Every structure is written in C-alpha cells, then in structure tokens.
Amino acid sequence: xxxxxxxxxxxxxxxxxxxxxxxxxxxxxxxxxxxxxxxxxxxxxxxxxxxxxxxxxxxxxxxxxxxxxxxxxxxxxxxxxxxxxxxxxxxxxxxxxxxxxxxxxxxxxxxxxxxxxxxxxxxxxxxxxxxxxxxxxxxxxxxxxxxxxxxxxxxxxxxxxxxxxxxxxxxxxxxxxxxxxxxxxxxxxxxxxxxxxxxxxxxxxxxxxxxxxxxxxxxxxxxxxxxxxxxxxxxxxxxxxxxxxxxxxxxxxxxxxxxxxxxxxxxxxxxxxxxxxxxxxxxxxxxxxxxxxxxxxxxxxxxxxxxxxxxxxxxxxxxxxxxxxxxxxxxxxxxxxxxxxxxxxxxxxxxxxxxxxxxxxxxxxxxxxxxxxxxxxxxxxxxxxxxxxxxxxxxxxxxxxxxxxxxxxxxxxxxxxxxxxxxxxxxxxxxxxxxxxxxxxxxxxxxxxxxxxxxxxxxxxxxxxxxxxxxxxxxxxxxxxxxxxxxxxxxxxxxxxxxxxxxxxxxxxxxxxxxxxxxxxxxxxxxxxxxxxxxxxxxxxxxxxxxxxxxxxxxxxxxxxxxxxxxxxxxxxxxxxxxxxxxxxxxxxxxxxxxxxxxxxxxxxxxxxxxxxxxxxxxxxxxxxxxxxxxxxxxxxxxxxxxxxxxxxxxxxxxx
Amino acid sequence: xxxxxxxxxxxxxxxxxxxxxxxxxxxxxxxxxxxxxxxxxxxxxxxxxxxxxxxxxxxxxxxxxxxxxxxxxxxxxxxxxxxxxxxxxxxxxxxxxxxxxxxxxxxxxxxxxxxxxxxxxxxxxxxxxxxxxxxxxxxxxxxxxxxxxxxxxxxxxxxxxxxxxxxxxxxxxxxxxxxxxxxxxxxxxxxxxxxxxxxxxxxxxxxxxxxxxxxx
Numbered sequence: 001x002x003x004x005x006x007x008x009x010x011x012x013x014x015x016x017x018x019x020x021x022x023x024x025x026x027x028x029x030x031x032x033x034x035x036x037x038x039x040x041x042x043x044x045x046x047x048x049x050x051x052x053x054x055x056x057x058x059x060x061x062x063x064x065x066x067x068x069x070x071x072x073x074x075x076x077x078x079x080x081x082x083x084x085x086x087x088x089x090x091x092x093x094x095x096x097x098x099x100x101x102x103x104x105x106x107x108x109x110x111x112x113x114x115x116x117x118x119x120x121x122x123x124x125x126x127x128x129x130x131x132x133x134x135x136x137x138x139x140x141x142x143x144x145x146x147x148x149x150x151x152x153x154x155x156x157x158x159x160x161x162x163x164x165x166x167x168x169x170x171x172x173x174x175x176x177x178x179x180x181x182x183x184x185x186x187x188x189x190x191x192x193x194x195x196x197x198x199x200x201x202x203x204x205x206x207x208x209x210x211x212x213x214x215x216x217x218x219x220x221x222x223x224x225x226x227x228x229x230x231x232x233x234x235x236x237x238x239x240x241x242x243x244x245x246x247x248x249x250x251x252x253x254x255x256x257x258x259x260x261x262x263x264x265x266x267x268x269x270x271x272x273x274x275x276x277x278x279x280x281x282x283x284x285x286x287x288x289x290x291x292x293x294x295x296x297x298x299x300x301x302x303x304x305x306x307x308x309x310x311x312x313x314x315x316x317x318x319x320x321x322x323x324x325x326x327x328x329x330x331x332x333x334x335x336x337x338x339x340x341x342x343x344x345x346x347x348x349x350x351x352x353x354x355x356x357x358x359x360x361x362x363x364x365x366x367x368x369x370x371x372x373x374x375x376x377x378x379x380x381x382x383x384x385x386x387x388x389x390x391x392x393x394x395x396x397x398x399x400x401x402x403x404x405x406x407x408x409x410x411x412x413x414x415x416x417x418x419x420x421x422x423x424x425x426x427x428x429x430x431x432x433x434x435x436x437x438x439x440x441x442x443x444x445x446x447x448x449x450x451x452x453x454x455x456x457x458x459x460x461x462x463x464x465x466x467x468x469x470x471x472x473x474x475x476x477x478x479x480x481x482x483x484x485x486x487x488x489x490x491x492x493x494x495x496x497x498x499x500x501x502x503x504x505x506x507x508x509x510x511x512x513x514x515x516x517x518x519x520x521x522x523x524x525x526x527x528x529x530x531x532x533x534x535x536x537x538x539x540x541x542x543x544x545x546x547x548x549x550x551x552x553x554x555x556x557x558x559x560x561x562x563x564x565x566x567x568x569x570x571x572x573x574x575x576x577x578x579x580x581x582x583x584x585x586x587x588x589x590x591x592x593x594x595x596x597x598x599x600x601x602x603x604x605x606x607x608x609x610x611x612x613x614x615x616x617x618x619x620x621x622x623x624x625x626x627x628x629x630x631x632x633x634x635x636x637x638x639x640x641x642x643x644x645x646x647x648x649x650x651x652x653x654x655x656x
Numbered sequence: 657x658x659x660x661x662x663x664x665x666x667x668x669x670x671x672x673x674x675x676x677x678x679x680x681x682x683x684x685x686x687x688x689x690x691x692x693x694x695x696x697x698x699x700x701x702x703x704x705x706x707x708x709x710x711x712x713x714x715x716x717x718x719x720x721x722x723x724x725x726x727x728x729x730x731x732x733x734x735x736x737x738x739x740x741x742x743x744x745x746x747x748x749x750x751x752x753x754x755x756x757x758x759x760x761x762x763x764x765x766x767x768x769x770x771x772x773x774x775x776x777x778x779x780x781x782x783x784x785x786x787x788x789x790x791x792x793x794x795x796x797x798x799x800x801x802x803x804x805x806x807x808x809x810x811x812x813x814x815x816x817x818x819x820x821x822x823x824x825x826x827x828x829x830x831x832x833x834x835x836x837x838x839x840x841x842x843x844x845x846x847x848x849x850x851x852x853x854x855x856x857x858x859x860x861x862x863x864x865x866x867x868x869x870x871x872x
Contacts, residue, residue, distance in 0.1 A: 317735070341682060341704030341733045429703035433687070433729070434695060439707030440739060454707075491742060493710070 194226060194296060194565045201226055202351060205244045218248055227354040228293040229310060231346075232257060233327065239288065239335045240310070240343065242350045260289050272300045283307040287327035288314070288335075296354070297569055299576035306353040306360060309415060312444045313349055316419050317342045320448040348426035349419075355561065356568025359399075359421075361575055362542045362606065364549040365414050368400040372636040374515050378403045378507065379644040385502035386646055387495045391452065392486040393646075395503075397520050398479060399425045401548075404643040412643075413445025414547050420454070424482055430456060431480065436500075438493045440655070443486075450654020455485040455496035459504065461517055479520055481513075488654055524553040531626040535619050537595075538567055539609035541631050543639055550631060550638045567610065574599035574608045589617065596620055605631075672841055673724045677743045679772070680753035681764040682732030685787040688822035689753060690729045693832055698823050705731040708743060715829075715836055723836040744772060749781040749835050756786040756819060759800040762809075769813055781838050783816035784809070785831055790821040 194201075205221050208214065222244045231240040236257035238246050246253070260282070263270040272281040281303040283290040290307040298306075315323065317339055326333045339346075353360060370378075382393045382405050392412060395402040399421045406412060420441070424430050430437050437456040442448065459481045483503060485496040507513045527536045530552055537557045542549040558567040570592075577588045578599045588599040597610040598620050607627060611620050631638065678686040687705050691697050694713045709729040716722050728743040730736065744750060752768045754761040765784060772782055786806050792799040803819060810817035816834050820827040 338735055341706065341731060344703045345706075423706065427703060429706050430709075432699065432702065433705065433709035433711070434691070435709045435711035435729075437707055437709050440736070441707075490739065493742075497710070 194562060194569070196562065197224060198226060198562050198565055200224075201354060205248070207245055208247050215248070218244065222249060226295045227350075228291075229307070229346075229350045229353075230256060230289075230291040230293070231310065231314070232289050232291075233331075233333065233335060234260075234287045234289060235332045236261075237332065237334050237336075239314075239339065240346050242347060242354075256289070256291055260284075272303075279303070281307065283311070285311045286320075286324060287331070288323075296565070296572075298572050301579070302361065302572055302576060305363070306350075309353075309360060309418065310346060310349060312415055313342070313346055313419055313422075314339065315444040315448055316416075316442045317345075319442040319450060320444070344427045344429065345423055349422050352422065352426055354565075356565050356572075358540050358549060358551055358568070358571065359414075359418055361568070361571060362540065362549050363414055364542050364547045365417055366400045366551070367548055367638060367640050368397045368402045368516070368519050369634070369638050370402065370515065370519055374512060375403060375637075375640070377510055378512050378516070379405060381506040381510065381512065382503055383644060383646060385499055385506060387499040389487040389489045389492045389495060390485055390499065390646065391488055392484070393499075393503075394484040394486075395481065395516070396421065396424070396484060397481045397516060401640055402481070402516055404640055405646045406643050408645045410446065413443065416443040416445040419443070420484065424456060424484075425480075431458060436497060440490065447654055450488075451490070452486050452488055452654065453490050453492060455483075455487070455493060455500060457483045457497075457500050459483070459513070461513055481516060481520070490655055524551065526555055527552045530630050531623065534623045534626060535611045535615045536609050536623045536627065537611055539607065539624075539627055540571060541608075541627060542606040543631075543635075544604055544606065546639045546641060548639045570595060570597050570610055571608050573597075575606075578606070589620075598624055600624060668720050670721045670841060671724070672722070672839065673726065674748040674836075674839055675728070675746055676725045676749045676751065676835070677728040677730065677747045678751045678753060679730060679740065679744070679765075679768040680732055681755070681758075681761040684732065684753045684755040684758070684761050685822050686732065686751075686753050687729050689751070689785065689787060689820060689828060689831075690727055692822045692825055692828045694727070696825070698825075700823075704733070705729060707731060707736065708739070713832075715832060717833070717836055717841075721841060723839065723841070725832065725836075740771075741775060744776045744780075747776060747780060748839060749783070750776065751783045751785050751831065751835070752815075753785045753787050754801065754806075755788050756801045756803075756806075757788055757791050757798045762786075762801050762806060766809065766813075769815065773813075779840070781816070781835055782814075783818065783831060783835055784813075786817075786819040787822060789819045789826055790823045 203221075205218055206214070208218060225243050227242070229240065229242045230238070230253065232238050232253060236254070238250075238253050241249060241253070243249075260270060269284060270282050272279065274280070277295050279292075279294050279298070279300070281292045281294070281300050283304055285308075288311065290311055292303040292307050294303055314335075318326075322338075323335075326335065326338065359365060378395065382395070382403060386393065386405065390405075391407060391410070393403075393405040401417075404412065420443075423439075423441075430439070437454075439454045439456065440451045441454050442451050446452070461481065483500045485500060487496060489495075504513070507516075527534050527538060538552060538554070540549055540551050554564055554567070558564045574588060574590065574597055577590065578585045578601045585599075586601055588601075590597050592613065594613045595610050596613055596615050596617070597608070600607045605628075607624060609620070609624055609627065611623065635641070678690060680686050682704060687702060687709070688698060690709075690711060691699065691702075694711050708731060711727045711729060712724060713727065714722060714724040728747070730740065730743050750768075750772055752765045752772070754765040769782060769784070772780060784806065786801060786803070806819075807817050809815075816831070816838065818827045818831045818834070820831055822828060
C-alpha cells in the first residue's frame with residue numbers, strides 16, 4: 001500500500017493506489033502525519049498541544065480506512081492539469097487582499113497566517129481513481145459513481161439548472177477588498193454569539209410619540225437589534241427597513257446615503273466596513289442601495305447573497321424594466337408606493353436570514369424525502385393531467401419540494417423558488433387566504449423582464465384527517481401541502497385550476513396524498529435516526545450538482561430560536577471558511593468551547609457538520625463519513641434528480 | 657360552513673352559481689369581508705392580498721334556492737390594476753368596497769364603479785360597501801364619509817348599498833344575501849346557470865366515491 005500525501009496548507013491527503021474496489025470517500029482526521037511531507041509547519045500544527053479549544057485550522061487526512069470504504073486516490077506521479085497549480089503561494093498579501101479580515105479571523109486562519117513558510121503550501125487537486133481505475137482529476141469520487149445512475153440521459157440535468165456558475169460566484173468570488181486590518185478574533189460563535197437578547201430580535205419597535213420623548217429609548221432598542229436591512233434609492237428615499245419607522249431612523253438613512261454618494265462621487269463603490277461589532281455590507285443594484293448591518297458574524301459574501309435576495313424580491317414584484325423606468329423617469333421616485341403590500345414579503349425574507357436560513361446559505365433547496373417509486377408516481381400524476389400552458393408544476397410541502405415538472409428548455413433557479421416559498425410559507429398573506437390564489441410574479445432567475453402567473457392551492461389534508469396524530473413539527477405551516485402551477489398566460493387560471501383538481505383527484509386515487517402526508521408527519525429524521533449512535537448533533541449536506549440540500553431535524557439540540565441561530569452561525573463560519581477565495585480548502589475543522597465542527601467540500605457535495613465540543617476529531621470525521629454513506633444510499637430519496645421534463649410551451653411571451 | 661347542496665333530490669330546488677368580484681382601494685377590508693362571509697372569521701392583522709384569491713361560498717336563500725358564489729378577492733394595489741378585467745369579465749356581480757374612515761377610498765370606489773359600468777357585463781349587479789363601521793361606533797369623529805352621501809351616490813348609480821363591519825360581522829351576510837336576491841335566479845336550472853359550469857372548486861378533496869372519473 002503505497003501512500004503518498006498530497007498536501008496543502010489545510011489538509012494532508014493520504015492517497016492510495018489500491019484499485020480493487022471503490023466506495024464512498026472517507027476522511028479521517030488523524031494525527032499521524034503523512035510521512036513524506038516534511039513540512040515543519042504541518043508538524044507544528046499537528047503538535048498535540050492543540051491549545052484549549054481555540055479556533056484553528058486543522059490538517060486533515062483523507063485516507064483509506066478500510067477496504068470497503070475506499071476513497072481511491074491516485075498517486076500524483078502523473079500529475080494532471082491542476083485546477084490550481086500545486087505551488088501557487090498563498091501569501092499573506094493574498095490573504096490580506098482578498099479575504100476580508102473578518103473572514104480570516106473567523107475562519108481562524110491562524111495557521112494560515114502564523115508563518116510565512118505557509119506561502120509555499122497550496123492546495124492542489126489530488127488525483128483519484130474512479131471505479132474503472134482510470135485516473136480522474138476530480139478530487140473525490142463520492143457521487144461520481146452515483147452520477148452514473150442518473151436517469152434520463154440528457155434530461156438528467158439538474159432541475160435547478162446549470163447554475164453552478166452562479167453558485168460558485170455567490171460565496172467566494174465576492175469577497176470585498178474592504179478593510180484590510182486584521183484583528184485576532186475568536187470564532188464568531190464564541191464571541192459574536194447571539195445571546196438571550198436574540199429572542200427579542202423580532203419584537204416590533206413602537207412608534208415615536210409625538211413629542212419625541214421616547215426617541216432615545218427607541219433608538220437604543222433599534223441599536224440592540226442584531227441585524228438590519230436598509231434599502232434606499234440612489235436619491236436617498238427610504239424603500240425598506242426592517243426595524244423602526246422612517247422617522248426614527250431618518251438620521252441613519254441620511255448618513256447611509258451620504259456615505260454612498262461620497263464614494264460614488266469619487267467613482268468608487270463602497271462595499272463594506274466595520275463599526276464596532278457591526279459589519280456593514282452594501283450592494284448597489286441599479287438605482288437601489290441595499291445595506292445589511294449585522295452583528296451575527298456572517299461574512300461579507302454571505303450578507304451580499306442576502307441583499308441580492310431582497311433585491312430579487314423587489315424585482316419579482318416590479319420586473320426590471322418597470323423598476324428602471326420608474327427611476328429613469330423620475331430619480332426621486334418613492335418606491336414604497338409601487339411596492340405597497342410587499343413589505344411583509346421583504347420582512348419575512350429578512351427575518352429568515354436573521355434566524356438563519358440553510359437554503360440561502362447554501363443556495364440550495366430541500367426536498368421531502370420519499371421513495372423513488374412514490375416520487376415517480378407523483379410526478380406521473382402531474383404529467384398525466386398536465387395542461388397546455390403549464391410552464392412549471394410543483395408540489396411543495398412546508399417549503400420542501402415534493403415533485404417538479406418543467407419544460408425541457410427551462411430549469412428552475414433556487415433563488416426564484418426561495419422567493420416563492422417565502423411568499424407561501426413565511427409571509428402570511430397567501431396562506432391566510434383560505435382559497436386558491438392567482439399571483440402575477442416575476443421570477444428574476446427565470447426572466448427579469450416579465451411576469452409569470454402562479455396558481456396556488458393549499459391542501460389541508462393534515463388538519464382535517466389526522467388531528468389526532470401528534471405532529472413532530474410544531475409549526476403548522478410546515479404541514480401544509482401546496483400545489484403550484486406556473487404559466488405565462490395571465491388568463492390561465494381556470495385551466496390551471498382544473499389541472500390542480502385533477503392532480504389531487506389522481507393522487508388520491510393512487511393513494512399518494514397519504515404518502516406525502518405521512519412523510520410530512522414523520523418530519524426530518526434526527527441525526528441519530530440517520531446514523532444510530534452518531535456524535536453529530538446536526539449537519540447540512542449540499543449536493544452541488546442538484547443544488548439541493550439535506551439536513552436532519554433541529555431537534556433535540558437546536559429547537560429554540562437562539563439555539564438554531566447559534567447553529568446557523570457555526571455553519572456560516574464554516575461556509576465562509578471553505579469558500580474563502582484564497583483558501584481552496586477542502587476540509588475545514590474548527591473548534592470552539594462548545595462545539596467541534598467540520599466542513600468538507602468536494603466538487604460533488606458540501607458537508608457541514610457539528611458535534612459537541614468534547615468529541616474527538618476522529619469521531620467527528622467518522623461520523624461525517626457515515627453521513628456521506630447515508631446520503632449515498634438515499635440519494636434518490638432525498639434529492640429530486642433532474643425533475644420531470646414535460647413538453648411545455650415552446651415559446652414564451654411574458655407580460656411586462 | 658354551509659351544507660353541501662343536494663340538488664338532485666328535490667325537483668323544485670334551484671342551484672345557481674355566480675361569479676362575484678371584490679374591488680376597491682388597498683386596505684379597505686376586501687379580504688376581511690370575504691373571510692367573514694366565507695369562514696365567519698376575522699383577523700385583526702391581515703397582510704395585503706397578493707395577486708388575487710379565489711374562494712367559494714354557498715348560501716341558501718330559501719328552502720328551494722341555493723346560490724353559490726365564486727369569489728375573486730383582488731388585491732387593491734395600483735400595480736395589479738391591469739389584471740382587473742380578467743376578474744370582472746363575466747362577473748355577475750361585484751362588491752366595491754371603501755373605508756368609511758378614508759374619504760379618498762370612496763373616490764377610488766367610484767372610479768371602479770365607473771369602470772365596471774363601462775367594461776363589465778351589462779347586467780352586472782354592483783354593491784357598494786362602506787366597511788369598518790365598527791371604527792365609528794365609539795368614535796364618530798373618525799367617520800370621513802357620511803352615510804347619506806354614500807347612499808345618495810349609490811342610489812344615483814344604481815348600486816346596492818351597505819355599511820359593513822367585517823370585524824363585528826355587521827351587514828356582511830346581508831350584503832351577500834341582497835346580491836343573491838337581485839341575481840336572475842329564475843334562469844337558474846338545477847345545475848346552475850352555465851351550460852358548462854366550471855367544476856365548483858371545493859378545497860377539500862372530493863369524497864372517494866367520486867374518484868372514478870380519472871382519465872388514466
């Protein structure tokens with residue numbers, strides 16, 4: 001068993017040339033360093049006296065543990081064309097220039113930065129062997145094999161489309177060139193960790209009384225919020241702010257606008273800055289300024305993704321041409337009027353970011369776990385009764401996808417679906433209507449320039465028939481099943497309504513509504529349901545090809561608002577760590593007083609997991625491997641692979 | 657909830673189905689009126705309607721006559737204006753709502769009435785509803801539209817008129833019943849007005865017994 005490690009600054013990958021079998025990739029975190037890597041630094045980092053629970057980058061071994069679970073790693077003698085050359089230096093300057101200081105601190109890149117000799121270390125792409133024994137450049141084989149099982153040939157492209165470019169762009173290519181000052185902070189979940197006051201984060205700030213005597217008190221409340229979003233027009237007119245009335249914060253809005261225009265007047269663009277514990281991140285989109293102010297320790301790029309999503313929400317109401325028209329005609333337009341009635345959608349979206357949204361963090365969607373056969377039957381039910389004008393047909397249960405049919409030429413953008421889910425499951429309007437809805441909506445990922453029309457019907461089958469059953473979920477919106485039928489025909493309501501009725505009838509006839517229902521009642525499994533005895537408290541697994549993710553229940557460890565936020569803060573830190581532009585990390589391990597956490601990135605998946613602080617690295621790594629095994633065995637249940645292609649309308653004309 | 661109507665059993669029973677559209681400025685209480693009518697509920701805080709909601713409610717006028725309303729509850733915002741014709745086209749009746757504490761909302765209501773009289777069905781029955789009557793019972797000074805003024809306008813324009821409160825349910829049932837009584841019920845056969853009635857949309861799944869009609 002020849003073994004040679006290919007090394008980068010963050011991980012040591014142990015490779016092996018055995019060719020007799022293949023299996024899920026296996027990582028293990030072990031102290032035994034690869035013998036051939038004579039790098040002092042690594043040794044240094046591996047010194048047993050890892051200080052007490054300090055955030056630190058750990059070196060990882062990706063190694064072969066057992067013959068049955070083999071990550072086939074080829075020897076690098078025939079080094080392939082590397083994605084990044086093996087010797088590219090990771091210089092301090094690099095890090096300074098491209099990583100935001102906060103990222104660095106957060107990502108606890110102490111080992112990255114501790115010594116200049118790290119400059120010589122660099123990730124490179126190790127070679128792996130696929131089952132066939134051929135050398136592949138892909139640095140992990142996890143779901144390569146499973147990819148072969150994808151049904152449907154050319155139609156097997158992701159339902160969510162060919163969005164990897166967008167996907168990649170969002171987190172790691174947007175690091176600001178902002179503040180170069182580097183502080184040595186602790187992990188965000190040690191320092192910036194939301195405390196009990198987070199429970200009051202969503203309390204409304206009362207109105208100013210007429211004589212203004214409560215202003216100081218209200219401003220203090222305003223400042224105590226962990227997260228703010230401000231949207232204003234380039235002319236300085238407020239459009240949206242999550243907390244407080246315009247009157248109360250008019251001063252802040254004025255300052256924000258002044259700072260923006262100061263930079264703009266010097267042909268520069270303000271991207272981000274820090275003030276105290278608050279991180280300010282700005283995004284300019286056409287005539288709009290969007291600002292996030294966060295004390296939750298998110299990275300700039302993560303905040304920017306959130307801002308972009310708010311911008312998309314505005315576009316989904318107005319469409320881009322309308323927005324541009326309004327401002328080109330009258331730069332001083334007050335956008336609040338045309339957006340009237342959608343404040344609740346913006347607020348619901350903002351609050352989901354503040355609570356922490358795995359879906360937004362990962363730019364991916366979650367599916368309801370179903371047997372493949374059941375899902376096929378449900379898909380088929382929709383196809384059987386599909387009407388002519390249908391563009392997309394979806395069945396969604398509590399924000400989780402059950403079934404998707406789509407035209408061959410179009411995929412679905414996860415960002416668009418997030419907007420739809422936010423409207424249906426987070427904001428109150430549609431679900432309160434107790435009926436069917438017909439909603440004109442621009443899906444910016446699909447087409448920024450025009451409206452589609454969405455037919456929505458909620459089914460309350462759980463409420464009616466199973467009231468005696470104990471629901472795992474306490475949130476009733478989680479229980480609701482919605483049928484969404486989307487068309488470009490504004491007159492299409494009755495046709496889609498008829499189709500929905502037929503879909504429901506069909507599903508009842510083949511008894512699949514009850515299947516969906518029991519899947520919902522079952523809820524997400526806990527980590528110990530998934531891997532008995534696992535040390536993991538929670539994980540997120542994102543399939544990069546499908547733009548979908550899997551996670552276990554927040555129970556039992558993270559059910560409170562605060563608990564969930566802390567968990568999500570850890571995930572944000574991990575995510576920022578592995579997506580740091582200069583890092584090229586594949587495996588990232590960090591430790592706080594309370595938790596050990598691990599991120600593992602391959603071209604196929606991203607895995608983030610967390611365990612109690614007392615858990616050993618090895619155990620954590622083993623547990624991570626078990627999750628990968630589980631996902632692999634359940635892949636066709638937990639993901640919708642490809643979606644069903646229908647022969648939709650070949651040409652589309654959208655209403656503007 | 658109204659009982660489901662068994663039309664087949666009684667030879668003289670009439671069952672009529674009508675399309676009704678609610679129009680009016682945003683935040684005057686259109687959705688609240690519908691919620692009171694359909695579910696007999698009231699939400700103190702209700703978010704704006706997005707797009708339009710489609711609901712049904714059946715009322716019994718007398719032993720012989722049942723009327724089913726297919727209700728389009730539209731969003732009041734200006735940006736949805738261009739979609740309105742889709743909702744009032746073919747409507748048999750309309751409820752135009754204003755807020756008695758907001759004078760401008762009556763102006764908006766008047767412009768809807770004008771549009772309906774110009775563009776909608778010739779025989780459309782229009783009711784004018786001055787909502788939020790509960791707000792002025794304790795604070796008469798909050799009233800911005802005198803009853804007499806609205807009533808005079810309604811008479812002149814040939815509209816039914818009610819001051820309603822979705823919150824207290826005042827006049828809500830009466831409003832819809834009055835509309836139903838004005839509708840051309842004599843044309844209603846046992847299976848509704850239309851030759852090809854759109855399958856009434858029942859939000860509950862149909863009873864299993866009817867499940868056989870599937871095209872598979």
